Amino acid sequence: MLRAMVFHNFVHFEDKHLLNFREGNGATYFIGASSTGKTAVLELIRRCMCSTLNSSLTNRFNEEEHGYVFCQFARDGTEKNVILGIIVEGEGNKQSMEEIEGGGEENKSELLPGGGKEDDMRNDDTSEDVEEDSEKKDERKERKGDVKFHKIVIYHSSDGILRIRSTLFFHRKEKNIDSSQDVEVGDDIGLHIDKIEEQLFKDKSDANEFVKKVLKAIKKEQPNKVSYDHHQNMWDQISEQFVGILSMRGPGTFQWTKSNTILEENKEYNYNAASEQAEVITKLLDADEVDKDKEREIFNALTYPDVFEFRKVSEGKIVVEKSGGRVFPLLKTSLGIVEAKQFALLISHKAFRTICLEEPERGMHPQMIERMKTILHRECDRKTVIVVTHSPAFIDSVSIERSYLFTRKKQVSSRSVCGVNNIKRTQFGKLMKVSEIEELKKIFFATKVLLVEGMSDKIVIQAIFGHILENCTDKEKMKNINSYQIIVLDGCLRIKPIQDLCKDINLPFAAVLDRDTCIEVDGRGCVDAIHKKYYKYTEEQPINIFLGEPFKTLSDKLQKEENLFIWKDGDIEDFLLSERDKRDKILEILDLGDKKSKPRKEMKRSIKDKLKIGISQEQSSKLGEHLNEYEEVSRLCEFLSK
Template sequence: MLRSVCFKNFVRFKEYQLLDFSESGPFIFIGENCSGKSSVFEGIRRCLKLQFSSSISSVFDTNQPSYFICNFETDFPRDNNNNILCGFVLLPPTTEKNEENDDDLTESQSCAKKVRGEDTPDRKQEHETKSSLTNRKEESVEISSTETNVCHPEASNQFCSGETVKEFNPGRQKHTTRFYKFAMKCGDRSDPMFINLVDKSEDGTNLIICKRYQISQTENQQVHKQFKSTILEQKKESMGVDKYIETIFKNIDKMQEDTSEGLESILELLTKDIIFTFPLRSVGPLQWSESKRLASEYREANYTEAENRCEIIKYFLEDNGEKFDKDKEQEYFKQVTQIDDYHFTLKDGKINLPKGKFALLKTPEGILEAKGFSIVISSKQYKTILLEEPDRGMHPQFVERMTQIINQEKKSKRVVLITHQKGFITPRTVSDTFIFRCTGTGHRIISGKSILENDANMKKLRLLTSHHVPDIFFARKVLFYEGDSEELFLGELKSQILSGDCSVTPKLFEKDDAELSNKQLKKCLIEYTFIKMNSKDNRKFYQSICKQLKLDHLVLVDREAVANMLVDRKPKGEKEDERLKAKERSRKEWETIRRDIKEEHIFFWLDGNIEDMVFAMCENNSKLESDLFKQNVKRKKGKLFLHDRVKCSNITESVRLLLDNCKPEHDLAAFIKRLME
């Protein structure tokens, strides 16, 4: 089973990343689109047998080495090797003066020429290359027949970043990028590391082995030891791996070629134990009512295409029980769906349903995903299962039941999945969740375990935020607030501004800036996720989570909360004096304090609480107070909007009135401007 992965300078990840899968899971990848979740699955796949790859993943910095390493726990007792390390290394280009003499070529360059039949110096071929991406955008560079070889002597260092490679021109500088796959067993014996130099095939359709090497652990023994301990002990620093690549891979061309197929044998064993699934992304070809393929003459072709996309179901139906436990699969499919209408069979070699062959075209996506899931989880051979968006089209209860089944199988199977649904994220799965975040200096991954740090925090998270955990982890920005009054007010404020029912910016900004500021305000509100803290005492806990996630946030609290915060920061003998000062401070002094704590991501109402802010706007504006009175919003009526006579229509109209009457000197204006920062 997959135990861990680590990588550096891989796709969008500049820094060293370590993902620990040592617990029982399931392990959950969440994050924005293009944050690198699928890239990690791609990296794992590329660490396995060569037939799984026809391209090479891109790198963040083409001038630095890139690597991706998997650590698998095995059950091969015959040789007492309990772990297998496998992966790939991509070395940056080396620049050399281009000469006609083949003696000046590096080993990988000469190898590439032999693979393509370029045995003589006078045989030259112009290569015009175009970068091609796989179905994972910007995450890999596809090897096509027109692309330059990875270890081709004319290959540009831009090859792995997905940019066009310039045509080779004799006399110019040559760039060589070298791609290696490797594997080694780690156990009682000191088995060698097997390394293959990889190139594209002559027709450009796949990757092939150019050279084979075997590295003994007795040579550079200390470097080998540091490398293995970094991976097996899951050290957070990459020094041991970086040193190994510097010592071994950068000098491998000087080593003698090996003839054994040790790497292929190891990877073949691993590949049998792991399976990947990808989302169906609509089983049928029909996506809108204007399609000409709705016509009856296209029905057979539509079915054929749909069946091809359901290959996993057909593969299962053709199995005689050797690879899948069919009784368990049926049990799990029923457990997830709670429906008896979908019995998949084979008829004349085609997928068939009780309502007829063409019923496949009308089968809901969630049902097909549930079938695919029940098939792979009931496998007799797969011990590591990687599921990409297995919840597409599923009802939330399907997701909950699917999680229960994964928990049933967690002792014998390691499940890692990518999701955009909140259903998988609960306080009990947080520690096995990995949050992928986009940053300007390279993406990063944060583990839920590192956020919680200890069992006390886990318990607190379960008690306080059972329904907010997914919101925090999926958010781009968060606005935390205290209670129900703020929830009703802020929700209505956001809705009215985004819908265009009310525009506050013309009153707060100069005429020339009003339109631009309105767009900026809408953009900020779209990015913010609003989360109720339930108590101001939870502020520190929430902010600590945001700090771990490097999540932009703002905490909205009453003035009293800030007064208590200032008291807590004073030494024991000064606390009472601080309490007395808080009662005597002027509004202007509170404004100074608000500026002073701005860097702490805190905003508070200068007049007290949200009710005080609202009625401070009514000073010198009797009409506003009268209009609010008509909406049952009155002074000395307790919490804003919470008494029984206030209806939803009253809340909507009250917020509209407040926005229409908001002026630059009001605290509401200061809050809106703070949201825009």
């Protein structure tokens, strides 16, 4: 099963990234905003593990440099690992023919494991010379514009000798792929497999040096043109233990009411087509490799209290029977139930040791997702299961320890540079409390966040946002406002670590906090202290005087340097009561009309209590419309638009 992977210079990933799948039970989760490379990493795993070739090559971030991916696998019944990988040669790093051919005959024995002779090596593992006709030879020659890449396998053979074997391929300009010869490079790189693993799968190791050594050794050996059957056999063994389920990306994924295919005369065709397309279910439903008892247990746990039975009828068509005796075709079965059946079959398959699932929760009820999370934690002790998800439901105090966060690090021209972080190594791992996970985990699925102190702040700001989105004609302003995910901090003391987390994972953020975050006022109503980092305060003055030009200077500095907005009048309740001529309307909207004549302190307390229990959608709409007239709202919107 897959234990670790390392990759560099592929798709969105400019730098080296190391992912470890060894620690503890449970699935590993890939989370993050859309288009941050989660599926691309699954595709790299698949290309490493599968013995068959794709019709195209995964794009490199920088075509001038080498790209590589290596996956480390634990083999059943042995302590020895196998490393499978792909190296794509960079256009700007091609070695000269003199460098490739340098060394002559005296170097030949150094390239063979243990310094053995070439004939001995060819006899090992039933390898044989390849005889090619002239037409075949021409197909295997490098042409101008080709991209050269190598599929690598590193392992210990039965006699204990380290084998490093490679097959060269050419990605042609016509986008097809041709294979060339197999080679063995052996001990020329001068490393034991333990050292190779250390160089590839340690955080601070330099995998580039290993890649350069392997490429140099491969190029020296290419004239031998030997073929090794065991190379392919090893790849096949690993491939048989791997399965990946990727999201459907072709046309016709969803039905729509305008389609002619839903007419009555096409009904039988659609029923049969649905069964054909559900290939995971049709192939595994009656397969001997599936543990039937375990599969039934998992599936029934997901769908409880309902019971569904999938079975094949004439010509491979699948029907589903629900408890109570009702039978219906697969096409009429809800997506969540189909996904649950597919999931149960894959997890209970006896041969699959590495399983990659992309959004397996599609169409599922939230309660089913919670159950799936529990099953993944329980059933993954002897499997490596990787789940790509956009569902926060999978993330809790247990699974977050095994989650990788994918983020956009920076923009290069029109391209995003993405990165991957193990969440427990980010600032989140340091500040996380179990009680806060439900709110804070939203950060990992956001493209931009707005941090607020409490739920009352969130309710009021949501009302403001709602009015803007319903009435604003400025498309850019609407787009900007709509991109914010509001996160409740539960007090201003959390702002610094959350800001650090956002910086750590390259997530754009802004914060809206109470005035006392930076300004302290004494019992006389005078400014007592101001955070020295933001403002040099030298003389005592009443707060109402300070809220003129001095406050503007401080506010501008906070917004520019810290992405921080502070309410001018105090906290969120002070803001709502800040304009006397609009105060009564606020109280009416919140059903607090009887508090109009009460002291300001009591009004404030009543508003606080009301917001704590929440307001209706109608109240939110009215509140947003009314607050749109406030000067402070204009200042807030200007801040958020920057």
